[in-house]
Amino acid sequence: MNFDHEELMLMMLYNTGTRQGLVRELRLMQCYLMPDETALRELSEQVIEKLKRLTDAEFAGLEFPMN
Template sequence: MNFNGEELMLMMLYNSGTRLGLMQELRLMQCYLLPDETALRELSEGVIEKLKLISDADFDEVGFPLN
């Protein structure tokens, strides 16, 4: 799965170490978004959808830019 730069940055900011943990953190973050923060909501939804499609092993191979 290919993640773009914005997606990788968001993933890096909320990464808890596991694919499922990251998905949970992104969902939690969405609870705090204001109604006008649609771009961040859409970005996080896109990341969650992509994370659903990959395995935990594939997630472990994602190269985060600053790791």
């Protein structure tokens, strides 16, 4: 699974250490988005869909950018 830089940065911000925890945090974050924050909603949906297709082992092997 390929994540782009923007997706990896979002994942890094909300990462709990587990794939399922990250999905939960992204869903919770979406509850606080304003109606006009469509780009962030779409990005988080993309990430969630990709995370659903990953295994826990694949998630554990992901490397997040440092900057």
